[in-house]
Amino acid sequence: MTTTTPATPRALPPLGPTRKLKVPKQAERRLANGLTVLAVRRPAVPLVELRLWMPFGRAHLARGALLSQTMLSGTQTHTATQIAAELQKVGGGLSAGVDPDRLMLSGAGLVTGLGRMLEITADVLTGATYPAEWVGTERDRLVDRIQVAQSQPAHLARTALLKRIYGRHPYAVQTPDPDQIRAVRPPALRKLHAERVHPAEAVLVLVGDMQPERALDAAEQALAGWRGDSRSVDLPPIPPLEPGPLLLVDRPGSVQSSLRIALPAVPRTHPDHAPLQLANLVFGGYFSSRWVENIREDKGYTYGPYSAVEHSVAGSVLVAAAEVATEVTGPALLETMYELGRIASLPPEPDELEQARQYALGTLQLGMSTQAGLASLASAYAGSGLRLDFLAEYAARLAKVTAEDVAEVAARHLAPAKAVTVVLGDADRIEGPLAALTPVRRESA
């Protein structure tokens, strides 16, 4: 077959009228202990989503990682198994996670069990005991997990990139060494919990099939007894990117090369943010971008390249990432530099900009259309001091961006001259092709 150009071509139907972005109603209360509670109603399914964001910057890396793995391991009144079983009874579950900015407790359950989930959350926050037996088990599991992570190219490439761009900043190392983990004992976890698991600057987000005011009442009732003095910990701003030779990290025998490029970005509230988002989309931030159409759909070098702005408390950075076949590593970098150079040097075509704008606006709607999506968005926003109503402002900013704005922002943010590039791969095979394009500094993994 089968190229069948039809006798009478059919025309693409136009879009219907756009429905205005409607930000759901939310209620907010700051409790006497300093905890901020946000409640958002979305009644679609009879569930509730919970996200508790606690500032955790500069926490000891290994202790913080193990604390998040053992926070739910027991309290004065419940064993770990009982905690899990009590949560299950109301269809609930909780898990804790940590990154260089925050400790996060998150979960979901039947909305009829909201009160119970909050009680258990309070029990953990005020009475986690870090029992030695459990800590021992979880310590070994965490060591194993880190070993598995260290065998994954995506993890190794990210580790090398973070170290390269953050230097001496606390963000530079985000995964503890197994030996550091092995040295952590329960008293250190109890001390870290006592020092840092505090309500003062924490934000609890509840989204679900409930009346927001009632959810605030339930949260206040359960969590009013959570205490702890705020010890404000400021992270220094991230250092500016320092372009230099491409950093080549050796992974002998690798059948693909992991290409990572960091570029300067701005926080969500910065006037450049909306135009930068659109510039990034045109470059490589979605499937219909120049970069993806080039290195995947035209050349077949890669499967899932992506490029996105990553926001952290201390600053934002744009990261472009692709796993490319070892034998085309050089050509893939060449096309990447070409596309960055193009977006930095020439304004986008009007239809390219419109397509990116519609995508940015539409995916805001999609992201808000589930309880889980709303909860994660509200929590991420709250972590940068924003509320969901910022969505409306962001949409308005996106609507106003011009091609000149994109060109101007792209010249400052997406220029290949500003890029920090890290490649993880079989160095003996790819060093030559890469060195033909740019100076290379080689390092073992």
Add this chain to the structure above:
Amino acid sequence: MLTRRARIPATKYPVERYTLDNGLRVVLTPDRSAPVIGVAVVYDVGIRSEPEGRTGFAHLFEHLMFQGSENLEKLAHFRHVQGAGGTFNGSTHLDYTDYFETLPSNALERALFLEADRMRGPRLTEENLRNQVDVVKEEIRVNVLNRPYGGFPWLTLPPVMFDTFPNAHDGYGSFVDLESATVADAADFFRRYYASGNAVLAVSGDIDVAEATALIERHFGDVPARPAPQRPDFTEPDLTAERRASYTDQLAPLPAVAGAWRVPDPVDDFAGYLPYVVLAEVLTDGDASRLVERLVQRDRTVTGLGGYLGFMGDPFDMRDPTALLLQAHLPPGGDVDKVLRTIDEEVDRLATDGLTEGELARTQARMATHLLRDTDAVLGRALRMAVLEQQRGEPGLLNELPRLVGEVTEEQVRAAAATLRPERRAAIEVIAGGAR
């Protein structure tokens, strides 16, 4: 005796279903709580249907369905979906292949146009085929060859458990087979399997049923009628003796093992099948589950554990033959035999002594949350209902699943556990070639 059960809530998503003159089945499930829609087209062909010598072809063909069609140039599909503010994808399963979009609701007609256009015929060219063979090879490198535990156990366990090509072969495909695929193969595959009578269209979310019905008729009504092909019989006899295999994963730092047991036909014997879905969760869901308590916490012989139905992890999208799987990652130097023996012991204990007070009810409550959470996403409803229509003619079952899961009894779970005998098990062990 009446057992007290957790009160399991339900959804009441309305369901309209009908069939166009060309045989295309349609499911509509309106919900106007957010201005978004999900559109899914599911074809009744998957990995099990690909011909010998063409491993990976169903998935490769899925890629080709995005490479342009009657009225659409290459790249047009992506641009039209994303330029409308939407997202798209497709995926290839053992028994079906799906294509889907999530969009703001003002793009309904556009999405229908795009799906109808490729249902009439994709542009199958040599250039697109070669390009997508390259892309698929990179996909396989990312997901299988260049990472530890790649393809474990979904690609590595079926050849141990099954004897026939459809059930046993590598669904991602060998590079040799992928490279030898031709445009003629693709045209033939399309003609045979991508028939209007072999497909289901589901639309969920912010739609008016009458309007959507008219638009669907406008765009799909003149898709040429082709009947569904006869679905081959993929059944295989159950195992009568234990099967074990192992392989060295050069990238894996730690050992791992997965075991699987055949389960009743998910479609023809749904009532017999459901207790196994519950059993998998009783055994492995969370810190209060049987196997986590025993293997991870007490014995410390396992560091990570999972249990689920179907090789790709979805219990409600599989036909027979399928399996209950348990997989475990072990600490350094871990003893796989010991782990399997302990699993046998715990399963036996469950079958013999039954469940503890409240154990079943809390597991069922948690399962209800998972099921409801999946249906909150507009696309989750469209995809699941499309598959339920295709395999069972019963898309509304989605609303019933939390209740049905909640009605499984302790006796049924015990009886299910009693069938997980070592002599019916197929197991695959990963030897840690990357251990340091």
